[in-house]
Amino acid sequence: MYYSGLFGVDSSKLLLFSIVSYFIYVHLLKPLLHYIYIVIHYHGFHYRPKSFLLGHLKQIWPNFPFPIDTERRTRNIYELTDKIFELNPSRSLTVLWISLFPIIFASDSETVEKPHFYQFMGLGNGLLSSAPALWKVRRKLIEPFFSTRKMRDHAKHMFKEVESFSRQLDDQVGKPVDLVNQIHSSTLNIILKSATSTSLDDSFDDKKRFLELIESLEKNCVRRLSNPFYQLDWTFKLFKFSQFYHQTIQDIEKFINTILSRRKQQLQCSTSNEPENQDFVDLLEGKVDEQGLLDELVTLIGAGHDTTALTLRWILFNLGKSNHLDEQEKLYQEIIQFFPDDTPLGDMDKINQCIYLEQCIKESLRLNPPAHITLRALEEDIIVKDKRLIKGSIVCVSFTATHHDPNVYPNPDKYDPERWNPENASKIPKTAFIPFSHGPRSCIGYRYAMLELKIYTIQIIRKFSLRSTRKHGSIPLKAEVTLKPVLPLEIIMTARNNNQPELPASSIFWICHQLLLKHILIGNEESKYNNKMLQQLAACTGSVLV
């Protein structure tokens, strides 16, 4: 009895000790040892930092650990990654150290595992950030949303939205504008309509707030990623910023829930129950739990509007540059051949025949890919350039560097849509053009995005001729989740003669104001610009000013 009692107490202690030890080993010691092994392994690699502890952090955050302006930090990240490729023309196997966390810049791999950084985006277990096992199931589930048949349904929303968007542009004619707000708001409408059958009209109070929240989510992600104290969840929780970070995620989820309630109300009033009206929510409802649906919706809406909006702004800006006016004219001629005057856009087959349009879009995506890097966690050891990369390492591929490889793209900084004509394009390797990434975890929405970009570009170019106000190289960039211009991508739109709208009073006032301010300068470019303004003013007021 005595012995059996003692044995009983000891064995339960022993059992407890074994369980605790097992958890400590599996969840703490083993990852820590593996991490130390990774750190030691990569310290021999290219671009060794000056400080072992801080790595390259000081180049991103010069006054670490004191507060730094987010804008400054995102610009530094871009400049540093850009420098990495300058320093290493072979474009691979360079290690960037965020303090003690190594990120290896290497060539792409087929791995589907995403590193822990993706969790910082606040997208939960959405497709973009989920672990491989869940990702495989969800990707299969979501793929039908982008099928050829479904694309025709999406196109209907796009045509409608883009027409209403282009009507708003009449107010912007004749003055330098970056259409950032109008475009973001419009691409958001499109993805919301496809995803939830509801769109937000501009009077919806929360719309601006929602766009701000998505922007905030991106900034928070970079802020977390670049701070070594914010890497582990439990250390992150000790900082006040974590409250703001989680609050942003909660606010976005609240917003999505509001949209879902509106959708429910609309469905109750609607009589139509046709299968082609199925939206993203219909596709997932009942197949994933409530949190899963929220995660996928935030992912789809976040990934599906910001990237497209940014690309469209670059497309317009690139076409508007003074040395690209021939390209713009060629594109215009192609577009009016298929869509003269105000003929409705609703013909996908005709859109697909606009070959030069696709070339212009691809060239813009090459030069200004909105997502500029992709990261993967290696699931196995791999050998690259005779060096071993260890399982668990974080590998980064830079799209900007890949798209500027002079062996594939001679004179890589030049905007040249002819690179993509059928003959030249056949010589470009698939892995040399990766704005939508490459391999199994590439963008699921790329056909959706391309269609959307084509529809917007057709509608804008057939209505307006564009002129950019800045030189391309003069625009600094900053690396948030997407690569953003620091200065506005300003263009001046002039209504094409065939459908010139009346200039609104605000624009006439603006032109007069500019002319007075500049005293009608007689310099080359300046005088051409002023003459154009005068002509426009004359056309709109009917007076003989010039």
Ligand code: HEM
């Ligand atoms: C020009 C527009 C777009 C660009 C340049 C772009 C780019 C990308 C890239 C590079 C990735 C891979 C990210 C990574 O490797 O970590 C990605 C993934 C993704 N994109 Fe896009 N995207 C665009 C538009 C869209 C649209 C319109 C949608 C939805 C309607 C969308 C939904 C997604 C989703 C859900 C993923 C995650 C896929 C997965 O992991 O399986 N994207 N996108």
